[in-house]
Amino acid sequence: MTLPGLFRAALFFAALTALPFVLTAHWIVNLGVFTLIYAGLASAWNLVGGLAGYPSLGHAAFFGAGAYAEAIYFQHRDVGADGLTPFFVLPLVGAAVAVLGLAVGWIAMRTRSDVFAIVTITLLFVAQTLAFNLNSITGGSQGIGMPGAPFDVDSYERPFYLVLVIILAFAMGATWAAMRSGVGLSLRAVAADEQRARGIGVHVTGVKLLAFAVSVGIAGMIGAVWAYYVSFVYPQFAIDPLITIGMVLMAYLGGRGTLWGPVLGALILVPAQQYLAYQYGATQLYLIAYAAVFLLIMLLMPRGILPSLSHLLRRRAARASEPADQTPADAVPTAEEMVR
Amino acid sequence: MTALLEVDHLTKRFGGVTAVDDCSFTADGGAITGLIGPNGSGKTTVFNLVTGYLRADSGRIAFAGHAFTRPDPAALYRRGLSRTFQQARIFPELCALDNLIVAAGHPWRSLFAPRRGKADTARARALLDEFGLAAHGEHPAGSLSYGQRKLLEFASVLMSEPKLVLLDEPTAGVTPSLVATMERHIRRRHAAGIGFLIVEHDMNLVMRLCDPVIVLDRGARIAAGPPDAVRADPAVLDAYLGD
Numbered sequence: 160m161t162l163p164g165l166f167r168a169a170l171f172f173a174a175l176t177a178l179p180f181v182l183t184a185h186w187i188v189n190l191g192v193f194t195l196i197y198a199g200l201a202s203a204w205n206l207v208g209g210l211a212g213y214p215s216l217g218h219a220a221f222f223g224a225g226a227y228a229e230a231i232y233f234q235h236r237d238v239g240a241d242g243l244t245p246f247f248v249l250p251l252v253g254a255a256v257a258v259l260g261l262a263v264g265w266i267a268m269r270t271r272s273d274v275f276a277i278v279t280i281t282l283l284f285v286a287q288t289l290a291f292n293l294n295s296i297t298g299g300s301q302g303i304g305m306p307g308a309p310f311d312v313d314s315y316e317r318p319f320y321l322v323l324v325i326i327l328a329f330a331m332g333a334t335w336a337a338m339r340s341g342v343g344l345s346l347r348a349v350a351a352d353e354q355r356a357r358g359i360g361v362h363v364t365g366v367k368l369l370a371f372a373v374s375v376g377i378a379g380m381i382g383a384v385w386a387y388y389v390s391f392v393y394p395q396f397a398i399d400p401l402i403t404i405g406m407v408l409m410a411y412l413g414g415r416g417t418l419w420g421p422v423l424g425a426l427i428l429v430p431a432q433q434y435l436a437y438q439y440g441a442t443q444l445y446l447i448a449y450a451a452v453f454l455l456i457m458l459l460m461p462r463g464i465l466p467s468l469s470h471l472l473r474r475r476a477a478r479a480s481e482p483a484d485q486t487p488a489d490a491v492p493t494a495e496e497m498v499r
Numbered sequence: 500m501t502a503l504l505e506v507d508h509l510t511k512r513f514g515g516v517t518a519v520d521d522c523s524f525t526a527d528g529g530a531i532t533g534l535i536g537p538n539g540s541g542k543t544t545v546f547n548l549v550t551g552y553l554r555a556d557s558g559r560i561a562f563a564g565h566a567f568t569r570p571d572p573a574a575l576y577r578r579g580l581s582r583t584f585q586q587a588r589i590f591p592e593l594c595a596l597d598n599l600i601v602a603a604g605h606p607w608r609s610l611f612a613p614r615r616g617k618a619d620t621a622r623a624r625a626l627l628d629e630f631g632l633a634a635h636g637e638h639p640a641g642s643l644s645y646g647q648r649k650l651l652e653f654a655s656v657l658m659s660e661p662k663l664v665l666l667d668e669p670t671a672g673v674t675p676s677l678v679a680t681m682e683r684h685i686r687r688r689h690a691a692g693i694g695f696l697i698v699e700h701d702m703n704l705v706m707r708l709c710d711p712v713i714v715l716d717r718g719a720r721i722a723a724g725p726p727d728a729v730r731a732d733p734a735v736l737d738a739y740l741g742d
Contacts, residue, residue, distance in 0.1 A: 339613055339614060340610060340611050340612060340613060340614050341601075341605065341609060341610035341611065341612065341614045342610050342611065343614065344593070344597055344600065344601050344614040345601065345610060347590065347592065347593055347597075347601075348590050348593065348601045350592075351590040351592055351593070352588055352590060354552070354572075355584070355588045355590075356590075356601070357572055357573050358550065358551075358552070358572035358573065358576060358581075358582070359576055359601070359602040359604065359655065359656065359659070360573055360576045360577055360602065360603075360604030360605075360659060361601060362607055362610065363573075365607060366610065
């Protein structure tokens with residue numbers, strides 16, 4: 160990472176960490192928790208949907224798997240006097256969900272693009288149906304309750320918030336590490352032309368399964384934190400198509416395949432969604448407003464905010480430096496520029 | 500001494516059409532072998548069968564002493580057989596330099612090292628230099644001209660230090676000056692010890708560059724030999740000029 164890049168990341172995470180200590184109002188920290196949930200999910204989704212070009216619509220199934228794993232484990236167990244035990248098992252939950260993802264990905268990733276999207280959204284509904292019907296494990300539509308967290312009422316959300324900051328840092332760290340290594344390069348080759356990539360010795364199956372497993376593992380950990388936070392897990396909320404759609408929209412909005420794009424998308428969309436729901440919730444108009452915001456940005460910046468902006472800046476710079484503009488119109492920013 | 504690439508009785512049918520019909524030939528590691536034939540004679544299909552992009556109905560190939568009944572592009576690439584495509588398949592969003600580095604064909608564990616390793620980067624830059632693309636190293640490959648893409652694709656398959664390179668119409672659709680450039684690059688690499696198998700429509704180029712020349716018609720081999728002999732072969736004349 161370049162020095163400015165490192166500085167930017169340090170500043171961002173310092174500000175994120177400081178926020179719940181400065182602004183302590185419950186509604187702000189609560190909004191922060193949900194923004195971080197989606198920032199982490201969008202960032203994780205980006206590993207598969209952005210870098211590898213596999214538009215998974217099934218990530219909510221793994222979010223749900225993590226949520227159920229956490230809830231089932233702690234259903235009859237103590238969360239510890241300090242309430243932190245559910246956080247300590249997160250790496251375990253993540254690893255378990257990643258292994259599950261490896262098996263699912265091994266089958267699902269034999270399909271590509273739109274077929275892959277359909278296969279994965281089918282998976283989501285299969286998982287939801289299972290959650291509704293495996294009564295003895297999931298409690299069916301009755302849901303599963305988790306013991307409440309014994310945190311101080313004044314700063315109840317803060318521990319969840321901070322754990323989610325760590326998970327987001329992990330997701331972005333994984334993305335950054337992928338981008339600077341041969342893994343990211345291989346994934347980009349897979350996204351562009353998988354058949355040719357295989358033909359020139361790229362470890363196609365290996366890298367895409369790795370990306371999928373890490374991606375859904377992170378989604379599972381976030382699901383587990385969510386389960387503990389809301390402390391009651393129902394099938395329709397834990398395995399919700401809206402969660403999938405949310406993370407995909409945010410990654411598209413900010414810029415697929417970039418390090419900061421999905422996070423930026425979440426920072427814009429989650430508060431916007433909450434605000435619109437609050438203002439126009441009664442009339443359902445908020446859903447239309449939400450869609451309108453999205454359409455507008457897609458219309459003006461079809462590749463997402465960050466790639467479009469960086470393209471614009473590069474063209475301006477190119478025009479300033481050389482009078483004969485040699486930058487072709489279809490130039491796209493490289494991975495290198497996005498990491499910087 | 501067996502040839503580097505041996506193609507043995509390959510047959511491929513698409514529905515009722517026999518695209519490749521019991522086709523056998525060899526390509527030597529020290530030669531520039533030409534594969535010609537009228538349009539639709541099955542040249543590209545042969546390429547796809549040999550490199551494993553298509554599965555043959557029957558027949559087998561052997562490369563570098565290894566028999567393959569089901570050739571796999573990745574396995575062949577690791578053993579030193581690489582190919583280019585008629586339509587210059589490059590990765591448009593990757594910069595030219597990364598297009599080369601991604602083709603280096605490294606084992607698994609090196610994937611976790613920085614993607615621009617010193618050795619790889621130096622080799623890739625040298626190749627870009629050799630192919631006159633040094634100025635475009637950091638530009639997205641999608642911004643290159645068609646001819647430059649063909650050069651880039653050619654350069655990228657050299658990253659793995661192959662023994663045999665299959666070029667599918669290396670000069671189709673490029674300017675005359677680039678035809679000469681392409682020829683120069685092929686000759687230089689041939690002199691450095693790489694074998695070539697080339698599908699090409701530019702007969703002048705084939706006749707001065709390739710020896711031997713293999714002629715296909717309707718999926719079957721109808722002639723093979725030095726260019727002058729092939730040119731005089733009545734069966735070849737008939738295939739190109741006959742009914």
